[in-house]
């Protein structure tokens with residue numbers, strides 16, 4: 001894996017408190033979310049990334065979960081088409097930003113829908129989860145674009161979780177953090193699986209950044225397992241984003 005050098009994040013808007021949530025986890029505290037977001041940016045910087053911080057967008061409560069609106073690769077960017085109705089408008093704002101970094105920019109079109117929280121990169125292969133947000137047509141369009149650049153993709157049926165990366169994280173060197181339904185899927189049995197207990201499932205959404213792993217604060221067993229696999233850990237408290245089903249990965253685009 002080449003190192004990541006950059007990240008894009010979007011500051012949470014005050015409308016964050018109206019973000020989508022699948023369960024009653026409570027309403028996020030906006031001031032605390034802002035503080036946590038600042039610490040998250042510091043964590044990315046500590047892993048060697050130059051971070052572009054986009055301004056809050058009050059029109060879109062979930063727009064801080066910037067990962068969902070684009071897939072960034074080493075030679076192209078693909079703007080997604082979110083499956084959540086309230087998130088579709090987020091893509092307009094990402095176009096201009098990406099044109100500063102990419103010459104090759106593509107889009108996923110209706111009836112295809114896809115959110116990049118459903119996409120996990122493993123080298124030049126991309127696993128795409130079919131979820132309530134990502135449909136087969138969206139995944140096929142994504143793979144068609146990736147194949148132009150010598151990359152491949154395959155589909156994974158999701159059963160319970162919101163996004164593929166809700167329960168999976170690839171840490172390079174064939175090491176895969178996995179939880180719940182992903183532990184038994186045939187597609188992942190050739191990886192060295194770092195199993196996360198259901199009680200700490202939120203920590204299975206962690207991110208590899210240049211040989212460090214950023215994990216959510218408060219999951220000691222998951223932390224120990226990832227440390228034992230040989231990684232330096234950076235912990236960040238993201239409790240306010242968890243209330244909206246948002247994981248660590250959702251808060252940034254890394255490239």
Ligand code: GLY
Nearest residue numbers: 019020021062244
């Ligand atoms: N609240 C994040 C999402 O549902 O997309």
